[in-house]
Amino acid sequence: MDTLSKIFAAPRIKEAKFTRLEASAPWGIVSPGERVVKFVHVVGGSAVLTTPDSFEPTRLLSGDVFLLLDDAAYKIFDDERSLLIDCVDVERGRVGDRIEFGGGGATTTFNSGSFEIERFERDSVLDVLPQFLHLKESEGRTAAFASVLDMLAVETAAPGLGADAAVARLFELLFIHAIRAYARDDGSPKRGWLAAVSDHRLKSVIEAIHADPARDWTIDALARTAGMSRSAFAVHFKNVLEQTPLEYLTAWRVHCASALLVKSSSTISEVARKAGYGSDAAFNKVFKRVTGHTPAMFRKANGVGPHLGTPRL
Structure with a gap:
């Protein structure tokens, strides 16, 4: 099973929400951002989007898809002179899954969705991606990616039995295809495990771990997996991931243990063994050092209450 499949081995999407937005010129929206993954498909028309980190506005055309990750703030409008309306005020115009607003001129249509990712899974996914992804229709979108967008349009145009569950699963597929598209783009900077699986020498190492x-x-065993000398491997791994191989191994073990603590009924001793630790004491020590909490505290919280630290991959 490849790295992305491991991370998405079970459904991670929750609180999925869909909106079909009809914005007629002049129109503009401003959002301070929220801790969700937000995707937007420009069905028809065009728009301009800006984020605090963007050097210049991004022109969005019909067929384009963009994703805003975590709490990225943004402004989106038809023209820079248009009045910007707070997203909360725009939301008040919702009727079911649809919102219509603007001045009554030329219309831009968006299919948009937002969802949360399981708390203990967030860092392993969001830390390797930029806050803003723009996926142009003109840049070789795969047939599978296009099919997911088509299915979302069908499910939301005429919701049927189980539509909410279907849309949540399609959101997950859309997110996976977006990560794939980003990974295929040689011009996009990569970091973390995504940088490693994009490196022909480290891909097999990450997948083995x-x-x-x-x-x-x-280190010797991992270097052999990479087909490199021990010293060259250690240097190259640190340069690409900004972690030593054993630091990464520890982070992944704690990540896997976190999932078991939340998703399974395994005892802490069983979780320790499955994560590669020979004793409860060793496991507790490492888990607390990485997350700031003991395994028992982490399990007791069960994803509810104050954010519990998770390992950075």
């Missing part, structure tokens, strides 16, 4: 985190990995 993810496939068997409990194995007694050594």
